[in-house]
Amino acid sequence: MNNPDQKEYRFTRDSLRKKFRLSEFLSEKIITGVAFLSITIIVLIFFFVFKESLPIFRSEKKAAVKVESIQKQEQYGVDTSVTSNASGQEQYGVTTKDTLMIENQAPERDTVAHGSEQATLKSLVGKQWLPVSDNPRYGLIPLIVGTLKITLIAMLFAAPIAILAALFSASFAPYWLREIIKPAIELLAGFPSVVIGFFALMVMASFFQNIFGYDGRLNAFVGGVAMALAAIPIIFTITEDALTAVPRTYTEASLALGATRWQTALFVTLPAATPGIFAAILLGIGRVFGETMIALMATGNAAMISANPFESVRTLAATIGAEMAEVVFGDTHYSVLFLIGSLLFIFNFSLNAMAEFWVKGKLVKRFQGKQS
Amino acid sequence: MKETKIKTKNLTLFYGAKMALNSISVDIPENEVTAFIGPSGCGKSTFLRTLNRMNDLIPGVKITGEVLVDSLNIYDKQIDVVNLRKKIGMVFQKSNPFAKSIFENVAYGPRINGITDRKKLEEIVERSLKNAFIWEEVKDRLHDSAMGLSGGQQQRMCIARTLAVEPEIILMDEPASALDPISTAKIEELIFELKKNYTIVIVTHNMQQAARVSDLTAFFYLGELIEFGKTKKIFTSPDKKQTEDYITGRFG
Numbered sequence: 179m180n181n182p183d184q185k186e187y188r189f190t191r192d193s194l195r196k197k198f199r200l201s202e203f204l205s206e207k208i209i210t211g212v213a214f215l216s217i218t219i220i221v222l223i224f225f226f227v228f229k230e231s232l233p234i235f236r237s238e239k240k241a242a243v244k245v246e247s248i249q250k251q252e253q254y255g256v257d258t259s260v261t262s263n264a265s266g267q268e269q270y271g272v273t274t275k276d277t278l279m280i281e282n283q284a285p286e287r288d289t290v291a292h293g294s295e296q297a298t299l300k301s302l303v304g305k306q307w308l309p310v311s312d313n314p315r316y317g318l319i320p321l322i323v324g325t326l327k328i329t330l331i332a333m334l335f336a337a338p339i340a341i342l343a344a345l346f347s348a349s350f351a352p353y354w355l356r357e358i359i360k361p362a363i364e365l366l367a368g369f370p371s372v373v374i375g376f377f378a379l380m381v382m383a384s385f386f387q388n389i390f391g392y393d394g395r396l397n398a399f400v401g402g403v404a405m406a407l408a409a410i411p412i413i414f415t416i417t418e419d420a421l422t423a424v425p426r427t428y429t430e431a432s433l434a435l436g437a438t439r440w441q442t443a444l445f446v447t448l449p450a451a452t453p454g455i456f457a458a459i460l461l462g463i464g465r466v467f468g469e470t471m472i473a474l475m476a477t478g479n480a481a482m483i484s485a486n487p488f489e490s491v492r493t494l495a496a497t498i499g500a501e502m503a504e505v506v507f508g509d510t511h512y513s514v515l516f517l518i519g520s521l522l523f524i525f526n527f528s529l530n531a532m533a534e535f536w537v538k539g540k541l542v543k544r545f546q547g548k549q550s
Numbered sequence: 551m552k553e554t555k556i557k558t559k560n561l562t563l564f565y566g567a568k569m570a571l572n573s574i575s576v577d578i579p580e581n582e583v584t585a586f587i588g589p590s591g592c593g594k595s596t597f598l599r600t601l602n603r604m605n606d607l608i609p610g611v612k613i614t615g616e617v618l619v620d621s622l623n624i625y626d627k628q629i630d631v632v633n634l635r636k637k638i639g640m641v642f643q644k645s646n647p648f649a650k651s652i653f654e655n656v657a658y659g660p661r662i663n664g665i666t667d668r669k670k671l672e673e674i675v676e677r678s679l680k681n682a683f684i685w686e687e688v689k690d691r692l693h694d695s696a697m698g699l700s701g702g703q704q705q706r707m708c709i710a711r712t713l714a715v716e717p718e719i720i721l722m723d724e725p726a727s728a729l730d731p732i733s734t735a736k737i738e739e740l741i742f743e744l745k746k747n748y749t750i751v752i753v754t755h756n757m758q759q760a761a762r763v764s765d766l767t768a769f770f771y772l773g774e775l776i777e778f779g780k781t782k783k784i785f786t787s788p789d790k791k792q793t794e795d796y797i798t799g800r801f802g
Contacts, residue, residue, distance in 0.1 A: 353609045427646035431708070434604065435659040435715055436636030445662070450649055 224523055231517035234302070234510065302514070307481035307492065309501065309511045316514045318521075320481040324398070324491030325467060328477060331402025331487055332409055332466045337459055339406070340413035347414075348421035349429075349443040360418060367411035375475030378404030383476065392488040394478055399487045401477030405469050409462040416461060420454020420537075421447055457533035464529040468522055470495040494518050555580040555719065555749045556601060561615035563596060563605070570596045572773045573615070578766070583741060583750045585764035585781065587757060589796070593773040594753045598721050601751065602638035603631050619719070636663070639717035643724040645704035647696035652679075652688050652707060655696045659715035674714050682710035683740050702733025709740065720744065722752040726759065738763050757797060761785050769793045 304317030347359050382404060383395045390399075424447050432442040448455075470493075473479075478490025479500060498515050505512045556578040563571040571593045578584045586594035599605045600617060603624060616623050624634055636659075647655050656675045665671060675692070679685040684706040688699070696707055705725060712720060722741070726734040734756075741750060741763050754760050760767055761781060768778040769792075777784060777793045788794045 425646070427642060427644055428648060430604065430607070430640075430642060431646040431648070431711075432658070433607070434602065434635055434640035434642075435662070435711065436632055436634075437658075437662045438632050441662045445658070446648055 224520070227516050227519045227523060231513050231515075231520050233508075233513045234517060302517075305483060307497070309514065314511065316510070318494075318514075318518070320483045321492055321494050321497055321518070323483050324477075324481065325493040325495075327485075327487070328398050328402045328405060328473065328491055328493055329463055329466045331398055332405035333459065333463060335403055335406035336409040336413055336462055336466075340410045340458070340462070341417050341455060343410075344414050344417035344421055345443055345448065348418050349447055350439060360415075363411050363414050367415065369408070369411075371408055371469060371471040372475070374404055374407050375472040378407075378472060378476035390488065394488065394490050396476055396478035396490060397488045398477060398491040401473055401491065401493075402487070404472045404476045405466045408469055408472060409465050412465050413458045413462040416458035417451070417455050420451040420458065423454065424450040453536050457537045460529050460533040460536070464526045464533075467529070468495055468526055469493075470499040474499050494522055498522075552579040552582060554578065555619065556751070557618040557621070558600075559616040559618070561597070561600060561613070561617060563593075563600060563614075564612040565608070566610045570773050571600070574775045576768060576775060576778050578749065578751060580749050581745055581747070582765040583745050583752060583763050584766045584768065585760035586751070586753045586768050586770060587755075587760050587796075588770035588776075590755075592770040594768075594770045595723055597770065598723055598751060598753050599640075601719070601721055602635050602640055604635075604640065606631060636715050637717055638719045638721060639712035639715060641705070641709050641712055641720065641722045641725045643727055645701060645708050645728070647699070647704050647707060647711075649695065649697060651693045652696045652699070653692040655707060656711050656714050659711060663715065675710075678710040678714040679707070681713050681744070682706045683736065683743070684710060700733070702729045702736060705729060705733070705737060706740065709737075709744075713744075717748065719749045719751070722750065724753050724755060727755055734759070757785075769796060771796070 301315045302318050304315050305319050306315045306317045307320050308315045343359075343363070347356050351359060378400055379396070383400045386392075386400055386403070387395055392399075428446050428450060429442055432446045433439075437445070473493040473496035477493065477496065479492045479496060480490035481492040481497075482489060498518055501511070502515050505515060554577045556576075558574055558576050561571060561574040562569065574597060586598065588594045596605065600613060601619075601624075605611045605613070613625060617625055619638070623629075648658065650658075653672075653675055656678050657671045660671055660674050665674070676685065676689075679688060684703060687703060688707070691698075696704065699707060705728075709720075709725070725741075726737045729737065738759065741752065744750060745765075752760075752764065764781045766779065767781040767784040769776045769784065769788075769790075771792060777788055777790050779789075784793060785797060788797065
């Protein structure tokens with residue numbers, strides 16, 4: 179029985195031969211495929227949006243030539259007596275007094291549009307957004323200013339509220355209360371923005387008008403506050419996560435030194451979570467920047483450059499939302515809207531990328547002590 | 551035996567429904583080192599934490615009995631926990647420096663106590679670091695991150711940070727368990743020096759360490775205080791069989 183010849187070797191070439199596992203192979207490939215597909219789709223969307231905005235840049239060379247002839251066309255402002263509100267046509271950015279003129283000049287309009295196409299690039303940095311006038315001007319400056327203004331207002335409201343709420347939830351709230359607050363606010367993140375917009379339009383606008391007594395019911399302030407409502411859940415959630423990720427040992431060390439809870443939160447927890455809070459604010463800005471429905475409903479949508487928070491503004495996203503449905507396919511206006519789309523895409527992409535790397539890079543470094 | 555600094559009377563603690571400490575009564579003398587030993591989960595860390603009310607932070611903790619420090623019950627409703635913890639400092643198992651410079655770490659305690667004068671702060675930081683035997687190693691890089699220190703240095707800096715608030719009692723929760731033998735030796739040496747001015751209570755898993763640094767030893771098992779007495783006696787001729795078994799390594 180103990181014959182050495184009979185000894186069974188467990189490690190043989192045969193028993194350890196490479197095996198082909200079909201299900202393993204398939205599931206791996208499918209998962210890889212799906213992952214790449216989603217990435218590809220995002221990239222393709224960006225390319226599509228960017229491609230549609232390309233015609234603006236192509237026509238650059240002829241731009242200087244025809245500018246003069248276009249300026250001659252600018253006569254609609256003269257005939258102030260011709261006013262028609264009867265026209266049901268929506269003419270964004272065009273005052274009602276020239277509505278009739280445009281209809282009269284309908285045949286001419288095509289050629290004008292063609293001429294203006296080449297002047298577009300120059301007018302992109304202009305101060306007027308009048309895409310459907312006889313002499314269309316595609317100045318993005320008022321839109322950008324409007325977007326930045328509303329973002330600023332929204333952040334002035336959202337950031338302190340959300341961060342303090344997160345601080346309360348993470349450092350002060352009793353356990354049972356945190357278990358209620360956090361899911362509740364996180365649910366708010368999925369709140370349809372059209373509902374917030376509706377609320378702003380119907381309730382907040384009148385409420386603020388009663389307090390501040392401004393003229394235009396819908397303005398940057400109302401829109402900004404409404405957007406803050408949309409941004410608060412995002413900022414809160416991420417800040418709260420960052421705060422709870424601060425090691426308990428920090429808090430204990432501070433408390434054991436005789437610090438109060440408030441001192442501990444302010445001097446230990448909050449500084450340790452700074453990168454995460456910064457990321458939260460960036461993502462909040464991204465949300466506000468790309469928010470369309472609330473902007474459309476609550477901001478008044480007049481493209482003007484003004485520092486007054488109680489003036490109407492028109493944001494980049496709202497411009498696309500309002501005008502894309504009515505634009506002539508392939509028109510300059512159409513291209514410009516896509517350009518705005520690309521701008522939004524690039525902006526939000528870089529914000530998110532920044533937030534991501536800030537957290538990943540800095541937070542980790544902080545806890546491993548590579549930075550003084 | 552020296553004067554009693556901390557006295558507990560029938561201290562019982564529940565985590566929810568689970569009894570973690572069962573009627574503990576000990577007298578911890580002033581300016582001596584008292585060591586708590588026992589297997590994991592026996593309640594010695596929990597007991598240590600009741601002494602400066604760190605257990606208050608944990609939800610669902612219920613405490614009965616008394617903890618008298620200088621014959622004052624620290625669980626009295628009139629006691630301010632914040633001021634109590636200034637008097638009873640604590641050093642943790644895992645060194646826990648803040649993500650700040652060494653100077654800021656040590657100056658944190660005095661700062662929250664309202665000392666803003668830079669010169670005074672520098673004085674306190676230097677004195678604390680010297681008392682923790684780490685001044686020579688860090689004096690040239692006070693403004694570098696404390697995270698860049700080695701584990702042993704971090705732990706001594708944490709002790710310095712505790713000293714900076716000028717406590718009377720220092721509680722140490724396994725202060726050397728994560729350190730190499732050389733750093734451990736330094737910490738033990740430090741404890742030996744500190745007991746001249748402070749009352750020290752230390753929790754340790756390392757029985758040799760308890761034997762080396764402590765004057766008194768308490769042996770805990772399953773939430774009960776089995777035996778408490780002079781370290782020499784506990785380690786040479788314990789009264790209880792359980793203590794002897796644990797110390798000789800027959801269980802635990």
